[in-house]
Amino acid sequence: MEENQQGEQQEMEQAIQPIVEMGSSTIRTGRGTVHVLTIVGQIEGHQLLPPTSKSTKYEHVMPLLAMVEESEEVDGLLVLLNTVGGDIEAGLGIAELIASMSKPTVSLVLGGGHSIGVPLAVSAKRSFIAPSAAMTIHPVRLNGLVIGVPQTFYYFERIQERILQFVTANSSIKRETFTKLMLQTGELAADVGSVIYGEEAVEEGVNERSGGLSDARSCLRGVSYRELTPGGLYCVLLLVGVGG
Numbered sequence: 001m002e003e004n005q006q007g008e009q010q011e012m013e014q015a016i017q018p019i020v021e022m023g024s025s026t027i028r029t030g031r032g033t034v035h036v037l038t039i040v041g042q043i044e045g046h047q048l049l050p051p052t053s054k055s056t057k058y059e060h061v062m063p064l065l066a067m068v069e070e071s072e073e074v075d076g077l078l079v080l081l082n083t084v085g086g087d088i089e090a091g092l093g094i095a096e097l098i099a100s101m102s103k104p105t106v107s108l109v110l111g112g113g114h115s116i117g118v119p120l121a122v123s124a125k126r127s128f129i130a131p132s133a134a135m136t137i138h139p140v141r142l143n144g145l146v147i148g149v150p151q152t153f154y155y156f157e158r159i160q161e162r163i164l165q166f167v168t169a170n171s172s173i174k175r176e177t178f179t180k181l182m183l184q185t186g187e188l189a190a191d192v193g194s195v196i197y198g199e200e201a202v203e204e205g206v207n208e209r210s211g212g213l214s215d216a217r218s219c220l221r222g223v224s225y226r227e228l229t230p231g232g233l234y235c236v237l238l239l240v241g242v243g244g
Contacts, residue, residue: 024064032075034220035068037061039079043094043116045087056083058090065097076103076220085115088140088159092116092166095123099170106219109133109207119163121207122171126219128211131198135206137181138193173205 024037039061041054049055068074079098085091098105098120107124109117114136121127121135129135140160146152160182168175181194181204188195201207209215 026074027078033073034076034078035071035074036078036080037064037068039081039083039094039120041082041086042084043086043091045090047087055086058087058094061094062097065094065101069097069101069103074103077101077105078220081113081117081120082111083113083115083117083120085117085136088116088163092119092162095119095166098123099166106216107207108211108213108216109135109201110212112136118206119166119170122167127171127207128209128215128219129198129201129207130212131210133201134195134197135201136188136193136195137178138188138191139182141191167206171206172208177204178206 024035027034027036039056041056042049044055044057065077068077095116105124105126107121107127109121109127109129110133111130112134113121113129114134115138118135118137121129140156140163142156164175164178164182167173167178181196183192184194185192187193196204196206198210202210
């Protein structure tokens with residue numbers, strides 16, 4: 001009896017350890033195996049963030065996504081994302097990996113998917129957004145020292161073009177509409193850009209439909225959008241957060 005309890009405790013500790021270290025876990029049910037990955041706080045790029053900040057390191061997420069893609073045991077990926085944005089290239093790198101995965105993917109925006117969270121939201125094959133959720137769309141920004149030469153502004157323009165191309169290629173929003181939302185003035189207190197919510201995001205074409213966790217679960221179990229991969233599980237991307 002005592003040995004069984006010790007065995008169960010060890011199994012529980014083994015299941016909890018990845019959550020503590022990486023914010024990820026693998027859930028096995030009769031319907032299949034789903035790997036759960038949590039992306040929280042600010043997406044950290046090449047520069048380290050202060051230890052008091054919640055952050056997700058892209059060098060942890062990228063190999064983990066590659067492992068999930070190659071794993072024969074994992075049927076789907078559930079990404080829980082609570083982000084205010086972060087490093088542009090790191091976020092785009094993660095979004096590109098999700099978009100290029102052969103396994104089915106579905107995104108669900110809860111609370112907020114701001115800044116670089118927008119490309120992450122549309123990187124999935126199917127995207128949902130909660131009615132109360134928000135997404136902040138704004139131009140590329142940079143904190144710190146900037147060299148005031150034409151090449152700097154050209155560099156910003158090129159990065160912004162990469163985001164435009166990715167978002168429009170992975171969603172149904174028109175380029176002109178996304179550009180207008182990105183450059184709109186008078187809505188954000190200290191910035192240029194727009195905040196769109198639930199149904200508005202669906203109407204603009206960023207997300208495909210409004211929904212919640214039950215809709216995501218339906219996709220995860222292959223009830224809805226079964227035409228993607230019959231009998232397969234789905235990758236659900238949950239975006240939760242506030243900020244810009």
